[in-house]
Amino acid sequence: MPLDRRALLLALAGLGAGGPRAAAQPRQDDAGRPLPALAAPVARVFPAGPPAAILLYTLAPDLLAGWPRAIRPAERPYLLPETLGLPEVGRLTGRGNTANLESVLALRPDLILDVGDTTETYRSLADRVQQQTGLPYLLFDGRLPAVPATYRTLGTLLGRREAGERLAQACEATLATVRARVAAIPVAERPRVYFARGPRGLETARTGAINVEALELLGAVNVAGAGGGLARVSPEDVLAWAPEVIVALDSAFVAGLRGDPLWQGVPAVRAGRVHLAPALPFGWVDSPPSVNRILGLWWLGQALYPARFPEDLRAVAREFHRTFYHVTPDEAALDRVLAGGA
Numbered sequence: 001m002p003l004d005r006r007a008l009l010l011a012l013a014g015l016g017a018g019g020p021r022a023a024a025q026p027r028q029d030d031a032g033r034p035l036p037a038l039a040a041p042v043a044r045v046f047p048a049g050p051p052a053a054i055l056l057y058t059l060a061p062d063l064l065a066g067w068p069r070a071i072r073p074a075e076r077p078y079l080l081p082e083t084l085g086l087p088e089v090g091r092l093t094g095r096g097n098t099a100n101l102e103s104v105l106a107l108r109p110d111l112i113l114d115v116g117d118t119t120e121t122y123r124s125l126a127d128r129v130q131q132q133t134g135l136p137y138l139l140f141d142g143r144l145p146a147v148p149a150t151y152r153t154l155g156t157l158l159g160r161r162e163a164g165e166r167l168a169q170a171c172e173a174t175l176a177t178v179r180a181r182v183a184a185i186p187v188a189e190r191p192r193v194y195f196a197r198g199p200r201g202l203e204t205a206r207t208g209a210i211n212v213e214a215l216e217l218l219g220a221v222n223v224a225g226a227g228g229g230l231a232r233v234s235p236e237d238v239l240a241w242a243p244e245v246i247v248a249l250d251s252a253f254v255a256g257l258r259g260d261p262l263w264q265g266v267p268a269v270r271a272g273r274v275h276l277a278p279a280l281p282f283g284w285v286d287s288p289p290s291v292n293r294i295l296g297l298w299w300l301g302q303a304l305y306p307a308r309f310p311e312d313l314r315a316v317a318r319e320f321h322r323t324f325y326h327v328t329p330d331e332a333a334l335d336r337v338l339a340g341g342a
Helices: 004-014 050-059 073-078 101-106 118-135 143-158 161-183 211-218 236-243 253-259 292-305 313-325 331-338
Strands: 043-045 111-116 137-141 192-198 201-207 230-232 247-248 274-275
Touching: 043 050, 050 111, 050 143, 050 161, 050 313, 073 331, 101 118, 118 137, 118 192, 137 143, 143 161, 143 211, 143 292, 161 211, 161 313, 192 201, 192 211, 192 236, 211 292, 247 292, 253 274, 274 292, 292 313, 313 331
Parallel strands: 043 111, 111 137, 192 247, 247 274
Antiparallel strands: 201 230
């Protein structure tokens, strides 16, 4: 049975039953690294990459030392004005890392925060950067089920326990609703989906990659198969896979599909089930894979199972923006978001 709209909006606003929970002082981050001593209070945090920047912004925008990439004009109406002029600081992790330790130190942060992969590669990077800079470095699991715990831990560490609990509860409400609805969907009704990245739609992500985590939570069958990570494919590959739905990130790709004979034999194209993911101010499905994808779960739910996700997506988006991004978009701004792309 659908979650009552009022209950949904209350959950997103963090006003669910139970109130703030008492969070114990954590002793280690998600990579199993002992938590270093932090300045009291922490006044400035350097985000190691886009997922960390977004999560920190939602919890404590005043502590954000800068954005990994400068905020673009189309994104500006959806974020707090006082954060728009923060410097572009590059990134320490992930593809295209551009920050160097000298630039990090020049900003004089009290803490470096990373949210994402917690494997040995990233654990070693965190240890090395912490040793070389003398700055505390925290590494948290970026996958969606871990987000509530991250909010609670980080909220405790930064002195924002109430805000962390509110956001944690909002995420838990969405995750619980999605899991319950997907569990009731027979396997035969779960669509075969191709996840299209890039202007030609020929980059995808295999099952197990964080880029398609939201699709997996919604029970979609990834036609690209298992193995994790990103992959380059051909139109012939997609034809052979015969996806029933395409979820795309690039508006140029979607705009060119109808005139491209290579794609006309794909069932999703013939059926008109090609969905361009919204991307303002951050991607709803990926790019980057952070807490922004919590809102994307509602959009994906409607795209894949419209009868099972009947919520007013406009109202859900408005409340999510107010709660997580600290800005309530006007109707024109909501129109731009829901039109898809950036």
